[in-house]
Amino acid sequence: MVQPLSPRLKETPSQTAGPYVHIGLIPHQAGFDIFETNFSNVLAGPDTTGERIRIEGRVFDGADSPVRDVLVEIWQANAAGRYNHPADRQEGKPLDEGFRGWGRTGSDFETGLWHFETVKPGPVEGRKGHRPQAPHVNFWIAARGINIGLQTRLYFPDEAEANAADPVLGLIEQPNRRKTLIARREERGGGVVYVFDIRLQGQDETVFFDA
Amino acid sequence: MNGLDREFLQRDRGIHPPAFTPDYKTSVLRSPRAALISLENSLSEVTGPTFGRSEIGPLDNDLILNYARDGEPIGERILVHGHVRDENGRGVPHTLVEFWQANAGGRYRHRNDRYLAPIDPNFGGCGRTITDENGYYYFRTIKPGAYPWRNFLNSWRPAHIHFSVFGSGFAQRLITQMYFEGDPLIRHDPMILGIPDPAAAVRLIAPLDLSAALPLDMLAYQFDIVLRGRQQTLFENKLQGN
Numbered sequence: 294m295v296q297p298l299s300p301r302l303k304e305t306p307s308q309t310a311g312p313y314v315h316i317g318l319i320p321h322q323a324g325f326d327i328f329e330t331n332f333s334n335v336l337a338g339p340d341t342t343g344e345r346i347r348i349e350g351r352v353f354d355g356a357d358s359p360v361r362d363v364l365v366e367i368w369q370a371n372a373a374g375r376y377n378h379p380a381d382r383q384e385g386k387p388l389d390e391g392f393r394g395w396g397r398t399g400s401d402f403e404t405g406l407w408h409f410e411t412v413k414p415g416p417v418e419g420r421k422g423h424r425p426q427a428p429h430v431n432f433w434i435a436a437r438g439i440n441i442g443l444q445t446r447l448y449f450p451d452e453a454e455a456n457a458a459d460p461v462l463g464l465i466e467q468p469n470r471r472k473t474l475i476a477r478r479e480e481r482g483g484g485v486v487y488v489f490d491i492r493l494q495g496q497d498e499t500v501f502f503d504a
Numbered sequence: 505m506n507g508l509d510r511e512f513l514q515r516d517r518g519i520h521p522p523a524f525t526p527d528y529k530t531s532v533l534r535s536p537r538a539a540l541i542s543l544e545n546s547l548s549e550v551t552g553p554t555f556g557r558s559e560i561g562p563l564d565n566d567l568i569l570n571y572a573r574d575g576e577p578i579g580e581r582i583l584v585h586g587h588v589r590d591e592n593g594r595g596v597p598h599t600l601v602e603f604w605q606a607n608a609g610g611r612y613r614h615r616n617d618r619y620l621a622p623i624d625p626n627f628g629g630c631g632r633t634i635t636d637e638n639g640y641y642y643f644r645t646i647k648p649g650a651y652p653w654r655n656f657l658n659s660w661r662p663a664h665i666h667f668s669v670f671g672s673g674f675a676q677r678l679i680t681q682m683y684f685e686g687d688p689l690i691r692h693d694p695m696i697l698g699i700p701d702p703a704a705a706v707r708l709i710a711p712l713d714l715s716a717a718l719p720l721d722m723l724a725y726q727f728d729i730v731l732r733g734r735q736q737t738l739f740e741n742k743l744q745g746n
Contacts, residue, residue: 303704494533
């Protein structure tokens with residue numbers, strides 16, 4: 294079938310998720326239970342392969358106050374660096390059937406803290422002809438006051454060599470701004486925690502992508 | 505492969521509200537000041553989560569019954585239906601569509617909503633479905649009411665239903681709101697007015713669809729959703745730099 298050169302239709306405009314996004318996407322947090330199965334912030338099941346990690350952080354507004362009604366979603370490859378999606382045909386990287394690679398959560402209404410329980414992703418191939426991408430987690434955030442979902446990426450501080458060669462970090466002109474995408478590593482109670490604070494506006498503003 | 509590995513067309517930011525829309529006051533401190541970094545798609549953007557029908561319950565797309573306790577909710581019974589397509593006009597099959605809304609009186613079932621209009625004991629206000637092989641979806645609900653919000657002193661949101669859609673790649677992720685044909689509050693709403701292209705804003709207004717109404721039972725509104733399309737070219741661009 295011959296395809297037109299320019300798109301036939303235009304994308305539906307975005308609108309803010311509003312303050313009550315939890316009703317639809319995390320009803321338990323809104324204060325009620327309705328669905329039999331619920332999506333959650335726990336990506337790693339008992340059979341998932343890889344190093345268990347916790348990712349946590351807060352989202353700050355331009356007045357340096359935590360955004361306490363933010364929706365955070367992540368999308369990542371498994372420990373071998375493979376996405377659970379039919380378009381991922383990287384050779385030699387096993388699919389982990391029990392690992393969807395996606396999770397969602399809402400920040401705490403008091404503290405603004407959010408967290409995920411997952412595994413550390415492996416490196417993913419770059420675009421054709423490009424260097425491989427350093428291990429990273431794709432973020433998408435939505436909230437009251439955010440008119441269109443913001444895309445960003447978390448990178449790991451213990452992957453300095455891979456980060457230095459990462460083709461996406463390399464696109465960010467100012468080296469200082471690259472740092473906003475590198476999480477902080479902590480060890481707590483025998484577990485590894487990566488702290489990733491997102492700053493929407495102002496000093497040390499997080500890099501957001503139009504991807 | 506159905507082209508699922510192809511990159512997405514660049515998003516036309518002119519049809520979306522920019523981050524900073526000062527008449528919607530909360531956007532002032534929640535909008536980035538630096539420019540977005542444009543990124544050619546890699547596997548990280550062209551892939552995205554998939555959801556199975558087995559994760560969705562049989563009443564998940566029926567808001568009239570999915571929280572019914574001792575009766576059915578009060579309000580105007582409606583069917584909302586439409587297609588999820590991409591910019592190339594192709595239906596987006598088997599994708600998750602989620603929706604949430606206030607009840608007929610404009611009250612949300614949410615611990616932070618303190619509007620004086622009462623909760624409806626038989627209405628939860630959320631649902632979800634997965635599009636069929638053609639990208640078609642539908643759900644049954646109660647038409648939501650307008651409600652006041654603290655923006656200007658006398659700000660009222662038009663009746664609306666929030667939608668969350670996934671598509672086949674994470675870069676298609678979209679949250680939006682559907683409004684109802686003929687609602688006079690639409691022209692006062694800073695969220696709709698934040699869309700720079702008036703023709704784009706109109707696409708968020710669902711027309712009444714009498715042909716899909718069920719006589720003596722419920723009215724219907726049609727809301728079609730368009731997600732980003734994938735590039736159709738068969739040739740790779742010559743790479744620039746690395």
